[in-house]
Amino acid sequence: MSVNRRVIYWLVVFVVLLLTFWFGFIHKSGRKEAPEKVIPVEVDTVGTGSIQETIELTGWIKANTVVDIKSKVPGRIESLQAVDGGDRSTMPVEEGLAVKKGQQLAVIDHNVYLAQVAAAEAELEAKQVELADAEREKKRIVALYEGGSATQQGRDKAVTAAKLAAAREAFARANLELAQINLTESVIVSPIDGVVTAKHIDEGNLVSAGSRIVTVADIRTVKIIAAIAEKYSEKITAATPAKIKVDAFSEKVFDATVYSVHPALDAQTGTVQIEIRLENNGSLLKPGMFARVTLITKEKNDVVVVPRDIVLGGKVDEPYVYVVKDDIAYKRHVDVGIVQAEKFEIAGGLQPGETVVVNGMNYLTEGISVEVVRIEDIK
Secondary structure, X not given: OHHHHHHHHHHHHHHHHHHHHHHHHHHHHHOOOOOXXXXXXXXXXXXXXXXXXXXXXXXXXXXXXXXXXEOOOOEXXXXXXXXXXXXXXXXXXOOOOEEOOOOEEEEEOHHHXXXXXXXXXXXXXXXXXXXXXXXXXXXXXXHHHHOOOOOHHHHHHHHHHHHHHHHHHHHHHHHHHHHHHHHXXXXXXXXXXXXXXXXXXXXXXXXXXXXXXXXXXXXXXXXXXXXXXXXXXXXXXXXXXXXXEEOOXXXXXXXXXXXXXXXXXXXXXXXXXXXXXXXXXXXXXXXXXXXXXXXXXXXXXXXXXXXXXXXXXXXXXXXXXXXXXXOEEEEEEOEEEEEEOOEEEEEEOOOOXXXXXXXXXXXXXXXXXXXXXXXXXXX
């Protein structure tokens, strides 16, 4: 009985083992290998190019020179007409009128000041006659005194009278010069070449000394006053190139240079003031326009340049890109140089001619297989 049980036991074990191996074989043979994961990416060939280190600023366009032309004499404005120096033709003085240095713009009570000159000339002539008479009398009295026929007192009176006559003649001469100056100042002329940007009074009005007549601005050259942060001040010098854009000409870029850098720092704002000047060809730029300024502090040519968004990392770990070779993506650490808007200079880690991933890099890991496709296919 015990022998039969032992035989049955081993027979059952054998059957169980046989069934186990058989099911295992069927399961193994029926299981399919998982396909290797392949990531679609778009690639580009590393090339060289130019890149600039820039600082972005804003400011307002201003005229290079602005002059408020004021009256130096009181009176009524007889004329507010610009007189052409050639044919003496006139044109009303209005905003936007182009004027030349020395060109007549207005006249204030010209006849009044002309009459004052005439009166001063007559007064001077009278004083000159008095002086001549006093000199003759002095000469006569002095001769008599030396001959013993005149007293010391008479001589002294004659000398004093001659001196007084000379002083009155000098005073009359000064009055004439003043009258001539006032006559000259009654004709208002432009001190600079420029454009009338404001007319402050109309013809026929009374003005006092110091009243503004017009404002003239020289806009052949314009300037922009801007402030830069202290940390950038060492990078900016006179002659630093700049690019200017204004909303009125959104597609046009104006070339300019830094004219001067203020020597002192503004303690309240922590900024340094700079002045940028540029030629205003065609008078396209108007005072008051808002300007966007790009200062070019550094420029490199023929260096490795890549799109900014293909460089990963950089905050916690070192910046890196993915390089593709034989359909395998490899993580490559790089050294970033100049950063300009949408592109980076790669100072080390990449060579021209290598293949880098430009789309799909966020899904990659070191050594993963990739399939090169177009960006349309990735989307």
